[in-house]
Amino acid sequence: MIVPEQRREEWNNFVAASAYGDVLQCWEWGELKARTGWQSLPIAVEREGEIAATCLVLRRPIPLVGGCLLYAPRGPIVDFDDKSVWTELLSEIRQLAQEHKAMAFKIDPAIPAEAQDVVTTLQAAGFRSCGQVGALGGTQPRYVMKADISPEPDDLMAAFKPKTRYNIRLAARKGVVVSADCTRGNVADFYQILQITAQRDGFMVRDISYFYDIWDLIIQQDLGQMFLAYVGEELVAGTIAFILGEQAWYVYGASSNRHREKMPNHLLQWEMIKWARARGCHTFDMRGVAREIDGVPQGELAGLNRFKRGFAAEYVEYIGEWDLVFRPLWYRLFTTGEPMLRRLRKAGARRRQ
Numbered sequence: 001m002i003v004p005e006q007r008r009e010e011w012n013n014f015v016a017a018s019a020y021g022d023v024l025q026c027w028e029w030g031e032l033k034a035r036t037g038w039q040s041l042p043i044a045v046e047r048e049g050e051i052a053a054t055c056l057v058l059r060r061p062i063p064l065v066g067g068c069l070l071y072a073p074r075g076p077i078v079d080f081d082d083k084s085v086w087t088e089l090l091s092e093i094r095q096l097a098q099e100h101k102a103m104a105f106k107i108d109p110a111i112p113a114e115a116q117d118v119v120t121t122l123q124a125a126g127f128r129s130c131g132q133v134g135a136l137g138g139t140q141p142r143y144v145m146k147a148d149i150s151p152e153p154d155d156l157m158a159a160f161k162p163k164t165r166y167n168i169r170l171a172a173r174k175g176v177v178v179s180a181d182c183t184r185g186n187v188a189d190f191y192q193i194l195q196i197t198a199q200r201d202g203f204m205v206r207d208i209s210y211f212y213d214i215w216d217l218i219i220q221q222d223l224g225q226m227f228l229a230y231v232g233e234e235l236v237a238g239t240i241a242f243i244l245g246e247q248a249w250y251v252y253g254a255s256s257n258r259h260r261e262k263m264p265n266h267l268l269q270w271e272m273i274k275w276a277r278a279r280g281c282h283t284f285d286m287r288g289v290a291r292e293i294d295g296v297p298q299g300e301l302a303g304l305n306r307f308k309r310g311f312a313a314e315y316v317e318y319i320g321e322w323d324l325v326f327r328p329l330w331y332r333l334f335t336t337g338e339p340m341l342r343r344l345r346k347a348g349a350r351r352r353q
Contacts, residue, residue, distance in 0.1 A: 003042045014051045016245025020110045022074035023244040025056045032217045045088045053078035053089045070105040080118045105324040113317040130321035138321045141288030145313035150282045164310030171267035178271040182226040190238040194254035229264035237264040241272050248276035249285045
């Protein structure tokens with residue numbers, strides 16, 4: 001069934017309580033993505049009048065190819081061992097795909113790669129693995145770092161790498177001050193240094209309107225927080241974190257080209273961790289890192305692993321992206337053409353910098 005807006009709170013509570021729940025499956029994430037060309041289609045399965053499984057499905061039309069793509073970021077939220085509930089949810093998804101003439105349905109649940117029973121269940125339902133997609137492994141990071149932040153702050157700090165503890169304290173000694181007392185007006189400040197970061201590191205950023213939408217739909221709804229780091233009155237770095245239930249996620253980070261030697265990013269992470277812990281979180285998800293093989297990070301993103309591991313975060317690999325294909329010909333055209341289009345957009349963005 002399509003869930004009505006009146007059950008928003010019940011929906012979010014169910015997602016938050018799941019072992020593999022994620023903020024990208026919360027109701028407000030669907031509202032955010034609806035402002036970027038997606039249609040939000042929240043579906044659920046009930047048992048005795050209560051939600052037993054959810055799947056925030058996002059629908060996006062596919063130009064030229066025709067039809068649409070259905071995507072459940074970090075979904076679905078379902079107990080795959082409950083065959084009755086899973087079968088009914090899958091039936092709802094197939095019906096939705098038929099109604100919207102979907103080319104395919106994509107998922108990337110926050111389920112560890114070790115859960116091979118889930119992989120077997122997906123394969124039996126007709127899902128196919130997308131394999132390695134991009135440097136981070138997928139549309140959402142397949143490889144992440146997670147920290148247990150339930151211990152007391154002093155114990156947390158003691159578990160950090162010595163260099164990380166040193167850099168946190170160095171930032172404070174060098175006059176870095178982190179503020180979480182932000183307003184909507186600070187969105188423009190954050191965006192300015194995000195653009196500097198993107199130019200320095202060679203990636204694309206969304207239009208500023210997207211970050212105002214994040215403020216209005218996520219932060220203002222008490223599902224996130226902005227943090228800004230200053231040296232004197234000069235803004236030198238910033239982050240945005242999301243929160244749902246007992247988990248928090250480090251989602252966006254930016255820094256200027258000045259005062260980097262004062263280690264503002266280390267202090268920002270520490271302040272986010274303390275904020276999340278004060279909000280009752282047990283897990284701080286630092287999001288994407290490089291793939292690790294036998295404990296060794298691979299490729300140009302390996303520095304992310306070293307930085308995040310300094311905060312006693314542990315490497316987690318998920319089962320990755322899986323597609324349920326309904327229109328094989330259009331799917332092949334789409335999966336061939338979209339990466340080429342993405343590369344062209346990136347090349348164009350670099351030329352404009």
